Amino acid sequence: MSLRIVVCVKYVPDATGDRHFAEDLTVDRDDVDGLLSELDEYAVEQALQIADEADDAEITVLTVGPEDAKDALRKALSMGADKAVHVEDDDLHGTDALGTSLVLAKAVEKTGYDLVICGMASTDGTMGVLPALLAERLGVPQVTLLSEVSVEDGVVKGRRDGDTASEQLEASLPAVVSVTDQSGEARYPSFKGIMAAKKKPVTSWDLEDLEIEADEVGLEGAWTAVDGATERPARTAGTIVKDEGEGGKQLAAFLAERKFV
Numbered sequence: 001m002s003l004r005i006v007v008c009v010k011y012v013p014d015a016t017g018d019r020h021f022a023e024d025l026t027v028d029r030d031d032v033d034g035l036l037s038e039l040d041e042y043a044v045e046q047a048l049q050i051a052d053e054a055d056d057a058e059i060t061v062l063t064v065g066p067e068d069a070k071d072a073l074r075k076a077l078s079m080g081a082d083k084a085v086h087v088e089d090d091d092l093h094g095t096d097a098l099g100t101s102l103v104l105a106k107a108v109e110k111t112g113y114d115l116v117i118c119g120m121a122s123t124d125g126t127m128g129v130l131p132a133l134l135a136e137r138l139g140v141p142q143v144t145l146l147s148e149v150s151v152e153d154g155v156v157k158g159r160r161d162g163d164t165a166s167e168q169l170e171a172s173l174p175a176v177v178s179v180t181d182q183s184g185e186a187r188y189p190s191f192k193g194i195m196a197a198k199k200k201p202v203t204s205w206d207l208e209d210l211e212i213e214a215d216e217v218g219l220e221g222a223w224t225a226v227d228g229a230t231e232r233p234a235r236t237a238g239t240i241v242k243d244e245g246e247g248g249k250q251l252a253a254f255l256a257e258r259k260f261v
C-alpha cells in the first residue's frame, strides 16, 4: 500500500521586505514578494526522507493562499514532492487560524492521506497552532515539534527535544506531525528538480470544491480580529562605547542603569 504523505506549506511575505497592514488590518501582501515559509522546507525534507525509506510513497504538498502561493508549491515540487494542491478563493482573505485549519482539513481529506506533516510554525503568523487544530478537525493523533521522525509498519515515531529531556513518541497512522528546524538541513532543489517541477500536477480547489461556506472563513468567519496596528518605532543605532580604558566601567554602568545586572 502506497504511503500517502501530505505536507502543509505556507506562502509568506519575504521577511526582508517592508511589511505593513492594509486598510482592513490584514497584512498587505500586494506589493510584497513572498516565498515558501522557511520552516516548512524542513517539513518537505522530512517527507522526502520518509518516502525514500518507504517501499512506495507519494508526497502531495498543500497550500491555502493567494495566486502567488503557487511559487511555494513550485519550490516544494522542485525539492522532490510528487504533486500539489492549491486552495485559492477570494473569500479566504483575512482567514484566521481556525478558518485555515477548516480549509486544510477538508483539503487533506479530499486528497487522501496517511500522514500529514507540518512545519513547527509559519514565519509570519508564527502561532504554531495549525498542526493541533488540524489533528482535532481530522480526529487523528498529533505528534508535534519532532526533531527526528520515521514511519514503520503503520506507526509514526519521533523524538521531541525539550529543555530538560528528550521524549520518544509514536502514533498509529493516520496522524498529523510537525517537525522543527532541528530535524535536518533541507535539500536545495537541483536543476533537474526545478525542471521536473514544471511538469508536476498542481490541482486548484476553491471553497465550493471543499463544500465550505464563505462565512466560515475570511474576515467574516474569523473568531479573532485585529482592532488596531501601530508601527513599531524604528530601531535606534544604540549606544556605542569607545573603550579608552574605561569601557568596562561604562558597560557596567549601562547595564546597571537598565537593571540588567
Ligand SMILES: Cc1cc2nc3c(=O)[nH]c(=O)nc-3n(C[C@H](O)[C@H](O)[C@H](O)COP(=O)(O)OP(=O)(O)OC[C@H]3O[C@@H](n4cnc5c(N)ncnc54)[C@H](O)[C@@H]3O)c2cc1C
Residues within 6 Å of the ligand: 007, 008, 009, 010, 011, 027, 037, 039, 040, 043, 062, 063, 064, 065, 095, 096, 097, 098, 100, 104, 117, 118, 119, 120, 121, 122, 123, 124, 125, 126, 127, 128, 129, 130, 131, 224
Ligand atoms: C502577523 C499575523 C498575525 C496573526 N495573528 C492571528 C491571531 O492572533 N489569531 C488567528 O487566529 N490568526 C492570526 N493570523 C492568521 C493566521 O496566521 C493564518 O490563519 C494562518 O494560516 C495560520 O496561522 P499561522 O500562520 O500562525 O500558522 P502556524 O500555526 O504557525 O503554522 C504551523 C504550520 O501550519 C501549516 N500552515 C499554516 N498556514 C498554512 C496555509 N495557509 N497553508 C498551508 N499550510 C499552512 C504549515 O505547515 C505551518 O508550518 C495572523 C496572521 C499574521 C500574518
